[in-house]
């Protein structure tokens with residue numbers, strides 16, 4: 001069995017759980033802002049809350065302030081998914097969003113989370129459709145199929161196309177990438193929220209397109225957008 005960093009983390013957590021006799025709750029949390037120095041995984045502070053005795057309430061989660069908490073309890077862990085990891089930090093995954101339009105069909109205009117000037121300075125057309133394209137496991141946005149899709153979409157219509165690059169979290173391992181995409185989903189929803197608030201984008205005009213784990217991304221984005229009281233127009237997973 002290959003003992004990578006993630007496996008060691010999981011087993012450490014399980015070992016800690018096993019040595020907590022009557023106290024059935026372990027809450028694991030770190031708070032890391034975007035761009036904050038990420039701390040090593042084995043430094044996660046573990047606190048227990050002695051009063052909860054119901055096994056169902058035993059919750060293991062990791063929190064990244066702006067982006068909230070990520071539980072690895074059911075349904076994230078189950079017989080079908082026995083090994084579940086926490087998403088790595090926002091600073092490590094650091095997704096990159098490039099906007100392309102007919103005015104910049106090949107030159108990336110970066111849209112930056114929390115930086116509204118990156119929206120104002122871009123060629124974003126608030127009244128046109130907006131596509132998001134996301135790659136899957138081990139890939140990047142710098143793939144031939146993505147370049148082709150961007151250029152075909154721009155050829156067909158005068159639209160906005162955003163590529164989502166999450167190479168910082170796309171693996172290996174697959175297990176880690178599966179978990180990281182949950183965080184990329186929340187981060188991308190925050191980006192869309194910024195586009196709505198600062199750029200006047202209508203979420204109904206957004207079409208998310210994803211391949212493989214990029215399809216999971218679309219689901220997570222749609223889910224988070226509901227929390228923000230908005231609905232994504234269309235999702236295509238392949």
Ligand SMILES: *[C@@H]1O[C@H](CO)[C@@H](O)[C@H](O)[C@H]1NC(C)=O
Nearest residue numbers: 022023048049050051052053
């Ligand atoms: C928690 O447990 C302590 C000691 O067992 C008890 O005194 C206290 O009332 C409990 N608190 C709650 C909220 O159940």
Ligand SMILES: *[C@@H]1O[C@H](CO)[C@@H](O)[C@H](O)[C@H]1NC(C)=O
Nearest residue numbers: 108140141142143144147165
């Ligand atoms: C994209 O990939 C090509 C080769 O496939 C490489 O030459 C180029 O430097 C890459 N661009 C970026 C931004 O990584």
